[in-house]
Amino acid sequence: MSLQVISSNELTQRCRLSDGRLVDIEIDDTGLEITVTAVNGAKLGSVELQHTESGHYYLTWMYLDQDGGAFRRCGIGRQALKFHNESFGCLFTAAPNDGRQREDNSHLTGDARGFIQKMRDEGLVLPSDPYL
Secondary structure, three states: OOEEEEEEOOOEEEEEEOOOOEEEEEEOOOOOEEEEEEOOOOEEEEEEEEEOOOOOEEEEEEEOOOOOOOOOOOOHHHHHHHHHHHHHOOOEEOOOOOOOOOOOOOOOOOOHHHHHHHHHHOOOEEOOOOOO
């Protein structure tokens, strides 16, 4: 599935999924949280970020299927990261796929492993910071 951005302002985008459903992607003023909601108001999830010493954003938590998964694999996660990158001009890092949970509790589980690898392949997520 793919999506289309139908409106955008400084920190909010409305997107239409290929099946016609609408979602809003909103970034808070600090750039440390991205929230995704269905236009009907149901929260789909959020992305929590930390600033890194290298000037990028570290993905500490990303959960976009609070609705039970009905919006999975629609391109929302990719679009959320792309929109954040366009708004703040920084790329992302994420934990390596080594099965270890970090001190900040970040780790890759479920679909995250494949998603992060795909985002690394596309150049949106960089290899992990050395301190991890």
